[in-house]
Amino acid sequence: MPNILYAGQTYTCEGQSVLDCLTAQGISIPSSCRAGSCQTCLMCAVSGTLPELSQRGLKPTLVVQHYFKACSCYPETDLEVQLPNTALGKFDAQVVSLDALNDEIIGVRLRPISPFPYQAGQFINLYQNDSTARCYSLASVPSIDDTLHLHVRRVPNGVVSNWIADQLKVGDTVAISAASGDCFYVAGQAAPNMLLIGTGSGLAPLYGIVRDALQQGHQGDISLYHGSTQVSGLYLVEALRNLAQAHPNFHYTPCVSDETPPADYRHGMVLDVVLKDLPDLKGYRVFLCGNPNMVKAAQQEAFFAGASLRDIFADPF
Template identity: 35%
Template sequence: MELTVLPTDHRIPIESGSNLLELLRKHGVPVSYSCLAGRCGTCRCRVTEGKVVESGRDVLSASVNDGQFVLACQTTLTGSCAIEIPEADEVVVHPAKLLKGVVTGIDALTHDIRRLRLRTNKPLSFSPGQYATLQFASGHIRPYSMANIEGDDELEFHVRLVPGGRASTYIAETLKEGDTVRVSGPLGTAYLRRLHKGPMLCVAGGTGLAPVLSIVRGALAADMDNPIRLYFGVRSPRDLYGADMLRDLATRHPGLDVHIVVSEDADGSGYRGGLVTDAVAQDLPDLTGWRAYVCGAPPMVEAAQILMRQRGLPIERIYADAFYATGI
């Protein structure tokens, strides 16, 4: 039995029952991974031929036309097969950590958004655009994206206060400077692809601005000179935050073009009106050769992905994180 790894065309002898990620690492195949527990999504790959078992679930490559995505750390090989590792040249390895963080600040950015700043006992290694899980107390656990980049003195998170949300209510009403927070991560696959040389499109809605800020800040720190179009959509002017941060980034990155879009009460605000996806559609008729990062509410993320695919951008070049408002 043999495992074929695309696009590198590695051919690896296998035994039934082998774990896919362990086998790839053993044979020196470049592959991204982090948590090793099926939570972070970093080791996602695609089965193009044959059959595997993922977490007790049979996966046939023929079940969809272009193969089936699986998590390598949760996948058992049962026979000869072929897999495709996306972007083998963009491998990131950030071993998952559980850190102790101390609250250094909770700042009001709008009527319902808070900036939470933490200083951890050890550095957290992550790629721009990833997120971490924060535990404030028993039953108060929630994932939030970092807005900063690796190496900063503090971790920065943007928290929207959700009515009835246990974690956000705790942050707003109970959490204070000096309190401790458990930080675990990093998680997520919508991280900055540093080897890409073409134009970048960043679309953020609400607190989806946090990972987009991290991505743009990461591009600046890496001296990337890619043209970047950043679209930030909010409901009304009172929901807008971060405009000064975006202007500051634009002054330091001549290729950064920022568009703020307000869907309600835009008249007299000085900002574009309508939906953020409509602004993208008006400005960018062809996205061939681009990479896109999309973060925000699920309906916006889904609409943006559909639009981008219609404009020539393959789904594997769209890196998305949907922010779900839940009661936790």
Template identity: 35%
Template sequence: MEVLVQPLNRVIRVQPGANLLQALQAAQIPMSYSCMAGRCGTCRCRVLDGEVMEGGSDQQRLLEGDDSFVLACQTYVTEPCTIEIPEPDEVVVHPARIVKATVAALEDLTHDIKRLVLRPAKPMEFSPGQYVQLQFTPEHARPYSMAGLSGDGLFEFHVRLVPDGRVTGYIAHELKVGDAVKVSGPLGSAYLRRRHEGPMLCVAGGTGLAPILSILRGAIAQGMANPIHLYFGLRSPRDIYGMPWLEQLERDHPRLNVHVVVTSGGNAATHRMGLVTDAIEQDHGDMSAWRAYLCGSPPMVEAATVVARRKGIAAAHIYADAFYTQGT
């Protein structure tokens, strides 16, 4: 049985029923991975031709269109097929870990956003833009994105408090400095692509600023000179936060342009009015050479994806992290 791997244009031979990720590793084909359990999304790839078996199910699937994307760690090769590996030059490998941490700081950023800082007992490597699962108690666990870098020695998170939210309510009313927290990860494929030299579009909605801060800090730490446009979308002026951080990043990266866009009740003299998607439409023409990082609520991420695609950014170059609120 053969597997053709694109864009490397390599053919590997595997045994029927072989796990796709293990087969790629055995052939020394570069492939990102982390959790090995189908949760992190890091090993996402595309089946261009042929049939595979997903997740150990007992039925084969001929995958087409959007359904052609699979997780290599959960995919088994049952017929000759062609696999497309995304960005083999941007592979990241951070084996998933569980690290104990303690709460180092918990402070208000806005009326409904808290900054949570954890001190891990051991280091955890992650790429800028990734997230982890935080478990405060057996009944209180939720994923959150890091705002910093893995070399900081601390983990920083921005938590939006949801009315009647089970986990965010616990963070707001019961969590205190010194409490133990279990950190599992890293997770997520919307991480900084360090080899890209073209312009970058970063769109953050609310606490979606956290992973975008990590991406911007990572770009500066890597010495990336890319032109970067950050659009920070918020509902009202009282939701604005993190401006000192953004102003410092603009000083550190002279090609970074920060656009704060407020939906309603704003002051046109200090920030833009309307939707981030409208601002992007107004500011840019062809964006086919760009890469996009989109983080925030699902409706915002979906709308920004539509604009990015309409502006010419390839779907494979749009890295999205939508924040879902179930179980918050």
């Protein structure tokens, strides 16, 4: 009889789903359809083998992180499970460098002191102290970069971003959370075209995902659009132009909305420029990050333009 380990307790699962087993013990697990469709009862396996049925229909990024539907999971062997995003441990990391990427965005490089598994495009929490932390996306790629790269925008009156900008020094040790998030490149799907849209420091995860995809030999087109109100709000422009020169299937389009930019930039809101260039997004994998209004509008427009919702990945920050 397989056992389920949850929150330090062991429960015997007798021909039941994980959901039924845990709720029968009075444990509250969110659920709705209880038939494998709605994904309200998503849980995450820490160890053990998940039956195929329990992951059917999930986004590939959730599958590789061992997420499963508790209502459809009839375990055949012991399983250790948790609710998503609980029990994320803390790691110590050393500040390796702090560099201005433009007037308001600082590139922070951190070297974790212990092994730190992550996917390019996921995010971490950076702790100022035990009770104050902010989320930052990872712009680095595990197989390319030996440090973690963050793009920190100095937010007016922002507690953590101003602490990073004004007080953090090379050599300091900071605490970070484990990486999480399902906005990343999944290997083994080299064919589909990819569209990535970011504003401001929302470029960070996209820069990681693009380089990860290229490193893994992605065959389809990869189109990155980065938007800002001013030319001065963009960054990594030269690095991205060079990357596009080196990879014929990578296309980089910097967009500026509020001033008339030089000829090698596009003028307009980033989403408008995208829809003009790529009116048909059927079959595309779409990654969105940055201003929440842009992300929300882009999610809907990409869906209307033919992208499947399963293939749209969004981080609204």
